[in-house]
Amino acid sequence: MNPTYLHAMGHFHPENVLPNSFFDSLEIESEGAWIEDRTGIRSRRSVLTADDIRDMRFGRKTLQQLREEGRVMSIADLSVEAWKVLISRYPELDPKTIDTLICGTSIPDFDIPANACTIAAKLGWGCLSFDANSACSSFVLDLHVARQMISTGVQKTMAIFNPERYSLRMDFTDRNSCILFGDGCSAAILSSEARPGSLRVVDTLLYSDPAGYDLVKVPEGQCFSQNGKAVQKFAITRTIEVTEQILARNNLGPKDITYFTGHQANLRMITSAADRLGISTDHHLHNVAELGNQGSAGAPSVLSMNWDLFKKGDLIALAVVGSGLTWGATLLEKT
Ligand SMILES: CC(C)(COP(=O)(O)OP(=O)(O)OC[C@H]1O[C@@H](n2cnc3c(N)ncnc32)[C@H](O)[C@@H]1OP(=O)(O)O)[C@@H](O)C(=O)NCCC(=O)NCCS
CATH class of the missing domain: 3.40.47.10 (Thiolase/Chalcone synthase)
Incomplete structure (x- = not known):
């Protein structure tokens, strides 16, 4: 059984910062002190701006309209940003050696194709691409799948992406849930080759x-x-x-x-x-x-x-x- 090494990782969080006080403007009786006391959360990031969220909350715009206006980062957009961080840490990696891409996401862009295919296409990769989803535990699932595939020697170099945009599926009138989530993406690259620092x-x-x-x-x-x-x-x-x-x-x-x-x-x-x-x-x-x-x-x-x-x-x-x-x-x- 070949060993598996995680050589580099990347992450991305969108630039729109939503502090606890933002939820006051949604008029849902949310209390910043309650959020910090019960959850420890002070802020989160979103692919949507504060104005976009307010527009959805007060029925001025639908998510579909925001998508059509190009205001929603896609799974592939988030993944490319996380990849930029990863490759800056591992510049000698030749992406052509990546034979498999796994995407694990809770909020996909597509029912079909696999969202992994949209990431690979955006990065210009021609590798085997598929989704393996298990909600918030997808990273460990994807790591487990990659480890099994690498262990046989059939797959050599594999990438995992976990792009998440819970902002797109929140009810912004529900103070119990909408205060909890933030958007972000992580990326990882794995192979069986030992490399110092992995x-x-x-x-x-x-x-x-x-x-x-x-x-x-x-x-x-x-x-x-x-x-x-x-x-x-x-x-x-x-x-x-x-x-x-x-x-x-x-x-x-x-x-x-x-x-x-x-x-x-x-x-x-x-x-x-x-x-x-x-x-x-x-x-x-x-x-x-x-x-x-x-x-x-x-x-x-x-x-x-x-x-x-x-x-x-x-x-x-x-x-x-x-x-x-x-x-x-x-x-x-x-x-
Ligand atoms: C969601 C969570 C933060 C709620 O915390 P809690 O201490 O259990 O809170 P409660 O459900 O007892 O709610 C207490 C009250 O606070 C209210 N409340 C909820 N959000 C609020 C907010 N933003 N501002 C003010 N009050 C709020 C509730 O409406 C409830 O009021 P009610 O009693 O009048 O109905 C907490 O249960 C949690 O984090 N659970 C784990 C979630 C998790 O791990 N999910 C991922 C696993 S897959």
């Missing part, structure tokens, strides 16, 4: 509980909704459990890891999980306070934003949870 993918682990499929959902033609209380309990419990499992099966415990990052849904939630795992503040990496819940792009963009922090021998545990219900983890080692 992260070795030591392990990946995935689970589903399909009986909970309707606890967090975006039905066709509708907006996001969730049972926040039920999901919070699930998110904390599964984050702790899957982190302990992936460490135990590699003969490690929480004290052995250098850094931990979790699904960026809610700072209070991931801090509670990190505390119960015994991981101190210095070892807990997150970006949810400034960027909100970025779906599947959250945890990998934390890795990308901290790429230069990691030192040889560092062990990084990343745990994710998502709609489905789904959850999983990966263990990475800096080489």
Whole structure:
């Protein structure tokens, strides 16, 4: 079985910053203090401007009109921006050597084709391209799929993109949900070739509980909704459990890891999980306070934003949870 190395990552967050005070202008009785107290979120980014969101909220424009006016960044647009960061860290990579592109997204542009094809076309790549989606846990799913494909030697060099635009499927009259999310994208490049400075993918682990499929959902033609209380309990419990499992099966415990990052849904939630795992503040990496819940792009963009922090021998545990219900983890080692 060939090993898998994660050679470089990139991230992108749109320039439109929405602080908690922005929601006052939507007249939905949102309180900035409530948001910060319950979620730890202070701001988030959106592919839409504050004016665009207000126009949708007050019925002056539809999302379709904004799309037609060219005001919505596509899956491919976000991915190209994340790719620019990745390639600046790995300039010697020849994109022609990339044989596979996987896209994992919760809010696609197309039912068909695979959104991965739109990314590859925009980048000018001719490689095998397909989607593998599992809501907020897509990054670990995609890493797991890539690792299995690379391990056989059939696939040599693979790219993963996790572009997310929850802004497009929010009900901006629902103060419970619209304050939680931010848009963003992460990108990763993997192969079996060892390269100094890469992260070795030591392990990946995935689970589903399909009986909970309707606890967090975006039905066709509708907006996001969730049972926040039920999901919070699930998110904390599964984050702790899957982190302990992936460490135990590699003969490690929480004290052995250098850094931990979790699904960026809610700072209070991931801090509670990190505390119960015994991981101190210095070892807990997150970006949810400034960027909100970025779906599947959250945890990998934390890795990308901290790429230069990691030192040889560092062990990084990343745990994710998502709609489905789904959850999983990966263990990475800096080489
Ligand atoms: C969504 C979440 C932040 C809600 O926090 P909570 O502490 O459970 O809040 P509650 O549901 O008890 O809501 C308390 C009240 O605050 C209100 N509230 C919600 N948003 C508000 C806002 N922006 N401003 C002011 N009040 C708000 C609610 O309407 C509710 O009022 P009510 O009792 O009059 O109905 C929290 O449950 C959460 O983060 N869950 C996990 C989500 C997750 O991990 N999702 C991804 C996994 S796939």
